[in-house]
Amino acid sequence: MKIHLDLDCYFVSAERTRYPFLNGKEVVVAKSSDKKIFSDSKKNGVLLPNTGAFNSTLEFANNYNGDTLNLWREHFIDKDGTIHGIVITKSYEAKALGITTGMPLVEALRRSKNLIVIPSDHLFYQEISQRLKSYLEKRIPLLEQYSIDEFFGDLNGWIKEEDTLEFIAQLQDDILREFGLPISIGASSSKWIAKLLTDTIKPYGVKVVEKEEIANFTKDIPIEEFPGVGRAIYKKLHSYGIKTLGELQKSPSLLTAYGKSGRELYRRVCGSDNEAIVVGSERKSIGISRNFQAIDSRKELYRRVAILARYLSFSVAKLSLNPTTFYFKIKYEHGASQKVSISQNRIFNERFFIDLALSKVKELDIFPNQSIHYISMSVSNFSSLNNLKTLSLIDYEKDAKMQKLNKKLMQIREKYGVDTIYYGNEKSFLEG
Numbered sequence: 001m002k003i004h005l006d007l008d009c010y011f012v013s014a015e016r017t018r019y020p021f022l023n024g025k026e027v028v029v030a031k032s033s034d035k036k037i038f039s040d041s042k043k044n045g046v047l048l049p050n051t052g053a054f055n056s057t058l059e060f061a062n063n064y065n066g067d068t069l070n071l072w073r074e075h076f077i078d079k080d081g082t083i084h085g086i087v088i089t090k091s092y093e094a095k096a097l098g099i100t101t102g103m104p105l106v107e108a109l110r111r112s113k114n115l116i117v118i119p120s121d122h123l124f125y126q127e128i129s130q131r132l133k134s135y136l137e138k139r140i141p142l143l144e145q146y147s148i149d150e151f152f153g154d155l156n157g158w159i160k161e162e163d164t165l166e167f168i169a170q171l172q173d174d175i176l177r178e179f180g181l182p183i184s185i186g187a188s189s190s191k192w193i194a195k196l197l198t199d200t201i202k203p204y205g206v207k208v209v210e211k212e213e214i215a216n217f218t219k220d221i222p223i224e225e226f227p228g229v230g231r232a233i234y235k236k237l238h239s240y241g242i243k244t245l246g247e248l249q250k251s252p253s254l255l256t257a258y259g260k261s262g263r264e265l266y267r268r269v270c271g272s273d274n275e276a277i278v279v280g281s282e283r284k285s286i287g288i289s290r291n292f293q294a295i296d297s298r299k300e301l302y303r304r305v306a307i308l309a310r311y312l313s314f315s316v317a318k319l320s321l322n323p324t325t326f327y328f329k330i331k332y333e334h335g336a337s338q339k340v341s342i343s344q345n346r347i348f349n350e351r352f353f354i355d356l357a358l359s360k361v362k363e364l365d366i367f368p369n370q371s372i373h374y375i376s377m378s379v380s381n382f383s384s385l386n387n388l389k390t391l392s393l394i395d396y397e398k399d400a401k402m403q404k405l406n407k408k409l410m411q412i413r414e415k416y417g418v419d420t421i422y423y424g425n426e427k428s429f430l431e432g
Contacts, residue, residue: 001164001187001208002277003153004194005136005171008182008203010149011089014125015118017180019068026094026112030105031120032076032085033292033373037311038304072117076105083109088120092203132179139171142277152191154277165208172206188214190271195227214271219246228265233258245269286321287378288312294333294371301365301372302358308375309357313350316379317410322348323379328360331374338364343381346395349402350409353379 007013011029016022076085085105094115099108109115129148137143142154159167168185175183182204186197189211196218201207209217223245224234233255242248248255249270255262267273288308295301316323324346329339340360346352357377365372 001155001159001161001189002191002194003140003155003164003168003185003187004146004191004198005151005153005183005185006195006198006202007132007149008184009089009091009095010181011120011125012091012118013181014128015121017128018124019118022091022116022118024093025091025116026097026099026114027091027116027118028087028094028099028105028108029089029118029120030072030076030085030108031088032105033290037290038292038307068118069116072119075119076117128179128181132175132181135175135178139174142279144277144279146195150195152194152277155187161210165206168208169206172204188271190214190268190273191275191277192227192268192273193218193271196221196225199225211271215246215249218249218269218271219244221245223248226269228268233265283319283321283382285378285380286312286315286319286323287327287376288315289329289374289376291374294373296371298365298368301361301375305357305361305375305377306354308377309354310350312377312379313348313353313406314410316348316353317350317406321379322383323381324383325379325381326353326356326360327376327378327380328357328364329374329376330361330364330372332367333371333373336367336370337374338366340364345383347399347403348379349399349406351402351405352395352399 012022012027015027015029077083083106087099087101087103087105087108090099090101090108094108094112097111099111099115105117109117125148129145133143133145133151136151136153140153140155141158144152146152155164155167164187168187172183172185175181184198184202184205186194186201186206187208188194188197193209193214197207197209198205200221221244223229223237223243226245229237237243237248237254240251240254242251242254248266252266255266255269258265264273268275288311290304290308292304295304325341325343327339327341329337331337340363342356342360344356361375
């Protein structure tokens, strides 16, 4: 049997472990634009190399002090009284009032006069997640971290199938006792059916769906609830009158028309995929992005691009990676966005990447009179023994020297912080 473990309203649950008075209350964890990374204040960045597919590798310690109940006001209320920020996790008590993930915080406050708002502390959530992962690795022979609050496990050859329900029920109780975290656990012969199952048994549920029960279990579930069914596929299937997984299972050609990925998705929907639990998989990409209040100044934009490139370069160097594909994206205040991807086979170094990021963002900025509120950049396609690259001879000598400099910079930054040393053009954007 394969199992899927999904922490219930995780960020709220994590906050309740240090603030027990939040138990049973209407609570949301909220976030807003990041002011810290672009400020001149001292920042305590922590690199987390093994965080799962959808997690950041770099987080900042918040060091929140003071009145927990009123802390949110300094984070989410502007000087003019405007409330900003969005809900990223809500308690089940808040959910009952119609508060949803992604809802503007001001709307959530309208729906509950008793709502408790907690500013997000992602480093704290990551640290708890890593401790839980270490614990689970001692209980489950094959473990895959899927996200900060989700794990897959393989019990085949470890637990008899007839003992699966007893095992996961005991594991659920043990996690609650050891960590104070409520968790739902589903089990089936397919990891994706197990994941689908946890969505139907929350909160604090455990359930096993045997292989021969999969068709009956899935037949009435809406197709959009299945992991991997994106908006485009969902709309296409609805145009054919396919609304449930049971209907989709009877129409394989609608997915197989998408080629290999479609055939794979169809097998997942039927529970016949037999996909393995992936333990310690190599990282496919690493990135950094920030939302912020829209800015007009291009000098300030370039300064922020250089800062994000510096932080991402530090993470890449710390993880000893050599990316060869680079992705950049910006978003304008009124919805338009621009993105670009480029491949260059060079020895990665900070100077090269900052220059590349600046040049690409300048190319992307086709509406110079519009304000920008979002920057994103990522790197991928890492050269390795399994993915050998022929590096550019033209830039090799210069890049090799800069890489040596990077190693020295990293030693200083590890001791004193990523902001201790930076290239002069960051300040020149403001002074020039």
